[in-house]
Amino acid sequence: MSASAFDLAYDELRARWPESTEERDVATPYGRTRVHVYGPADGRPLVLLPGGSATGLVWWANAPALGERYRVHAVDLLGDAGRTERDGTPLKNAADLMAWLDALLDGLGLDRTHLCGHSYGAWIAAGYALHAPQRIDRLALLDPTQVFAGFRPGYLLRALPTLIRPDEARARAFLAWETGDHRPDESWQRLYALASTAPGRKIVAGRCPRTAGLRMPVLVLVAERSRTHHAAKVAARARRTLPHAEVALLPGATHHSLPHTDPQQVNDHLMDFLG
Template sequence: MSQTAFDLAYDELRARWPTSTEERDVDTPYGRTRVHVYGPVDGAPLVLLHGGSATGLVWFANAPALGRRHRIHAVDILGDAGRTDRSGGTPLKTADDLTAWLDALLDGLGLTRTHLCGHSYGAWLAVRYALHAPPRVDRLALLDPTQVFAGFRPGYLLRALPLLIRPTQARAAAFLEWETAGTNPDETWQRLYALAATVPGRKLITGRRPRVTDLRMPVLVLLAEDSRAHHPEKVSDRASRALPKGKVVVMPGATHHSLPLTAPQQLNEHLTAFLG
């Protein structure tokens, strides 16, 4: 089978990961899931859930530092672009299906407990899973979470509308350039993000905002100071009031989509300190 432009960009970004990174394809009732695994075998497990269109490869700038102590499992989320195979499995229809998929994925990875970190849409999914199966989540890290503490800015949704109606690489690239202005995210990743819009069959399952006041594990919320997805001040205030074991940190100069790649050393230091 000939490779698509998305496949070529995916392989190019995959090459940025440490050479000892393993590729695992885990069978679940909903489809075979690609997971990038790095770090010491006896390290504390850490599952990473990316934002929409970002793929599990977006953590390439974080893996070397986080993988010193932790066994990283960076997931290509089911329903999004990536190497996760949706064919042949039970179709995802609801948010409950997503948590059932994560249950099966953790079982397949042999993880009875793990630290969980998500960015954007991945943070929403991480919160839902932590509420669904709290005994399996030791610590929860949320990077500029969307639809968790507050809704999207109307202006952000307005900018995204053309991309949602008729997704193209050019529209995705323009939207990303607008939101990440001034931060200069990695060019290979930007190309992969834009090409994700052209992948057929993408379907991100969404749902209502989770009840964050029910979270009982330690939670770190890292917010992008210049996020255009929502109002960081509002999110910070609500997170501080809602989380009994929460810590909120604002990353200076970061935007919503650039966050995992903006000043990765600072981001890695915050995550490493929180995860212990």
């Protein structure tokens, strides 16, 4: 992958964010973390964690509405493509991700926050809410992977070529298969495809978190047409494990079309839940 090609795609999508968006590079023991910050300075904080290869920029279509009420902090994940650096303490496991988020929230000056994650970011968010429940007011999980159910075998088989021999064409073909006619934005597709080939990525895997231990209010939004897992099973297990949670299916949505395709659907659920 050409670094300049990724940077151009990154800057192109960054230009879609509102003009007043701030870029913050927050020092942590694991490296400096890029955070896109938008919304009123006195707004309740809302931290957004993206899926793998998506970068924090993936929330550009959600930020204008969410930023009317909340102080949005969209994060480039540690170990993934983006402008978060990985140096200093090595990233080895899920415990390191929890320590990284501790340091990130400290650096942002957030003693407490709402937390929302999509896909891999939802797995991290659920784990962090168990790790530091005193810091999380409300938790939103958007088509979470490896939280209430594992991946479909067919999804893993389709993803395998992009992991073994990643290139832009394979990543685009994978997106086209999963999203069908619910096609994501072209600028974001380009960034995702280039991100999937970024050298040195380290996506940490781990067990499903013990979600029954979550005590804060929880929202689970499941993509009705997700090919990542069985949507109905994920919703049923979420309701069974967290009887106090709000669980909803997003009609027509696929896993990788979230969160920016049909953003109003996601935003309405989030804003109703966050209050």
